[in-house]
Amino acid sequence: MVTSAIAAVSSRKMLRSVVYLLFVLIGAAGLYFQMDYNFLAAIQLTVYAGGVIVLIIFSVLLIHHIEMELEMAKRSRQAISALLCMLGLSIFLATIYAHPFETAGITSTTTTAEIGRALLSTEKGGFILPFEVISVLLLSAMIGAIVIAKGGGKIKQPIEEKTDAERILEEITEEVTKAKKQEEEIGV
């Protein structure tokens, strides 16, 4: 997973880095499976590995020539960033290992029905409000994506790009709808 992640951010070929990202996401889904969160793992696979990655791949395909080498930042910049990240990481790890976690030790299986109930519950500990907010957010994101991708202003290569844009647009809409549907399925 870590290797894949590092590969994802350091690969010079766009498509490859996307695929590495896919590996990371699948790894995360594996973690969820192991933790007995099957539903979450399923969502991770469908939404992330399925939807988001496909989306990104499409945009990459649209925009880049597959063989194109990616430009990287300056060496010094990379080094400083790496140093900084290592520093931050060491702080994190030091904190994590210094903190005594009280592991609960019991294992309980969570069913999809429980999650659904929790999401729609209006009682204490229910998530109906965030759920609704997220629904509205998804809707607005969908509309926003359509508006932006349709785009006004000057277009550099109008005819050629327009068809691409439209294709992408459909893709986006589809994905978003899918995500939303998923959420609604959970709710129902």
Place this chain on the structure above:
Amino acid sequence: MNLINLLLIPAIPLAVFLVLGIFSHKIKPAVSGLTGVAGLAISTLLSYYTAWQYFFVNGKTDGVYQTFVEKTVWIKFTDTLHIDMGVLVDPISVMMLVVVSTVSLMVHIYSRGYMKGDDGYTRFFAYLSLFTFSMYGLVLATNLFQIYIFWELVGVSSFLLIGYYYTKTSAIAAAKKAFIVTRFADFGFLIGIFIIGFYTNTFDFQLLNDPEGPAILTWASTSFMGLSLITWALILIFMGGAGKSAMFPLHIWLPDAMEGPTPVSALIHAATMVVAGVYLVARLFPMFYMVEEGFALQIVTYVGAFSALFAAIIAITQTDIKRILAFSTMSQLGYMMMALGVSGFDGHKGVGYMASMFHLFTHAMFKALLFLGAGSVIHAVHSNLLQEMGGLRKYMPVTNISFLIAALAIAGVPPLAGFWSKDEILMAAYSNSQFIYGVGIFVAGLTAFYMFRLYFGIFWGKDRQYKHRPHESPASMTIPLIVLAVLTLTAGFIPFSELVSADKIGFEAHINLPLAAIAVGVGALGILLAWLFYKKENDLASRFANAFGSFYKWSSNKFYFDEIYLFVARKVFFKNVAAPIAKFDKKIVDGTMEGIGNQTAVISRKIKDLQSGRVQDYAFGFIGGVVILALIFIYAFTN
């Protein structure tokens, strides 16, 4: 007293000023002139009504003229010290109302003819209205601060009107000069006000003038350089008055102020604004009289007498007719100051005060008449210089007659207005000091001489080669002349002593026959001399001038006062004070400021690099900051 009437008097000119000022480009000249005249006519009628009410109907209680005050607290410093806004009605303010409105109305009517076709016609009337408003405010002021505010407003309108022909360099310079000189004087005035406010805790005229009030009772409790501080304050206030009234040595602006249009000279620099100084001293007269046994009043006397003499001598040798009149004004103002100075307080002893006010009143009439007449002459021959005039009586009969009347009045020929007031001044001086009386009578003779030199020079003598035939001025200009001439003829018969007096009781004034005879004799002598010298073309005058030689030259150069001031200002003040300050300003203040500015520019250029708009740079900085902060918080603070 009807408060509404009283408030309307200044409010109407203010409204006219605002309307004309704001819509100056949209109003047709004919309309604006008419608006100005109509507005002022109403406020003139109102002030006449007020005067009639006050003097003859309800102003008197038990034989004493009461002071009516309506005021509202404007700025409050302490319970006793506050600045009020209001109106104060007493004999002198009512008299001034009449003077200001009469002369102003005449000048307004006259200006409609005189300024015809001028580009700034509407602007001119707007300024005139502003001036009239401020003058009313000054006259009606209830306390020192209010009078100061209107004092400055009057100064501003005077500045605007002197510089009315703002394309003329000399007019701009004159306006600047007038403003700076009077400002300088007003600075003294302001300090005087502060001292009074500090030591007496009041600005109110009534309290200040009250013989039982804080100012007069406590003057002895403070002292500075051998004099009471209240006396110093009064001297400083008199300095402000001297600046406005062109007393020596702050007189230098008045002759130059003649750069303004002639009606302005008539209104502001002869009849109304310049008497503000006299009015101020009169307003505070009880204080001047009672604090430190009238020490400040002594100064007023001598400054007045000297100015009267000094200006009269200069007036003899000038050739610009408006300047002659300006110096004549200065001389007459000195007369008024002198009269105030020699006055006593109660009963018949207060004749100087009354005479001063009386002279103020009559002088306003005949000096306005003289100026308007001069304006009419200038209008006809398009020149200010005496050498280019002569023999005009054939062409301009109305101007001729009215000018003659005014000249006779100022020379003190009975029974014209000037005779009565001048006679009373001389009488007051005689009863006070022989020396002052001597100066007064000498000045009276000089006055008669130079006025008739002017008169004969303009209207008699030989015809000059005029570019076009001079003609009588239009009716709008001659009517004010006629009205003012009638007033000059009759004003002397007003029983002034019963209306205006220092203690407000009034008394019977009599004429001291021998004194009157001497005054008239001297006046007649002056006229006779002028007649000999200037009636016919002859060389008597120049021979005489040669006999006096250098004195003549000094006088015609106004005793080089302008040059002295310039020298002091340029060589002494600029070189030793202003130049180092300018240097300091340029090098150190500007240097610092520019340095700061440059540094800011440099720093901001650096900051600009930070604000590159690249989100990644921001993120970089952000993450770096977070990591460093985390380090600090975790390891530096937890232990």
Place this chain on the structure above:
Amino acid sequence: MIPGVSINEILTLTSILFFVGIYGFITRKNLISILISVELILNSSVINFVVINKYLYPELLQGMVYSIFIIAVAAAETALAVAIIINIYRRKGSVEVSETETMKH
């Protein structure tokens, strides 16, 4: 709870993922790469939510539910980001960050 794996180990993993994401975010010059980095960061936090829920408070559902929300938001965010990227590409013909320095037009 994964048998034989302690919470510390999983947290270490997510930390590494997180900082790898940050590293990518800072160093990459391409908008899509940056998007990928952001996905990494988001994912590491989602895993954190889930892990802490599972290991420390197994009887509750908060972490679980929030990770669902985060996934939803991430999906929306990706959709928007891709839309924006495509728009920029249409306008400028490039998706390099250096091309989008100007904040407004």
